Amino acid sequence: MVKEKGYSRDTVNLLQMQLDIMEAHLAEEERSAACSPPFVLCDRSAIDPLVYTLLTASDGEDWNRRKWSFTSSERFQRAIREYKNSVVLLLEPVQEWLVDDGVRLTENQERCLELFQLLLKELEIPYVRIGTEMTNLEERIDFVLRLIGSRRGVLDCIN
Numbered sequence: 001m002v003k004e005k006g007y008s009r010d011t012v013n014l015l016q017m018q019l020d021i022m023e024a025h026l027a028e029e030e031r032s033a034a035c036s037p038p039f040v041l042c043d044r045s046a047i048d049p050l051v052y053t054l055l056t057a058s059d060g061e062d063w064n065r066r067k068w069s070f071t072s073s074e075r076f077q078r079a080i081r082e083y084k085n086s087v088v089l090l091l092e093p094v095q096e097w098l099v100d101d102g103v104r105l106t107e108n109q110e111r112c113l114e115l116f117q118l119l120l121k122e123l124e125i126p127y128v129r130i131g132t133e134m135t136n137l138e139e140r141i142d143f144v145l146r147l148i149g150s151r152r153g154v155l156d157c158i159n
Contacts, residue, residue: 011057015066018049025049026075033082046070046079047125051115080123082118086128087148090116094135114129 007017026046047130050070051083057063120127128147134140 012052015053015069018053018066019069021049021052022046022070022076026079027055029079029082045083046076047116047119047123050119051112054110054115054119080125081123085122088120088125089126089144089147090120090129092129092131094132097135 005017005020007014007020011017025042025044025048029042029046032042050067053066053070054063057066090113092113095109098109118127129138130143134143
């Protein structure tokens with residue numbers, strides 16, 4: 001969808017680009033949730049484009065306008081309600097894993113992580129943070145499988 005609409009790193013700061021990404025992602029989440037049994041596993045969320053739009057805000061007024069554009073949407077609010085009952089994983093950026101795809105911002109990774117944490121807390125979405133100390137993929141997979149297999153395991157790890 002991003003490249004089909006002509007979006008690139010040069011347009012990543014456009015509010016419309018991030019709103020389009022959010023809408024496309026939420027449509028995919030809704031399609032997956034309609035399956036039986038409903039199980040959605042995503043490497044992104046509706047929070048991602050919100051983080052990007054706030055990361056590229058020009059000032060406080062722009063920040064507030066952009067944030068309102070996302071959070072006032074009923075579709076976004078519905079997704080947030082779902083996320084509150086989900087297992088949300090926040091992955092710290094592992095520098096050697098970052099790949100420049102020509103669209104995403106690869107700089108400001110620490111600020112991006114801070115914004116994710118700020119928004120997840122503000123939206124009251126519980127999350128589990130997986131840090132850079134766990135870079136072995138099998139270990140990460142085992143950790144996640146244990147989390148989703150045990151609701152108690154999730155509650156023990158939530159930040």
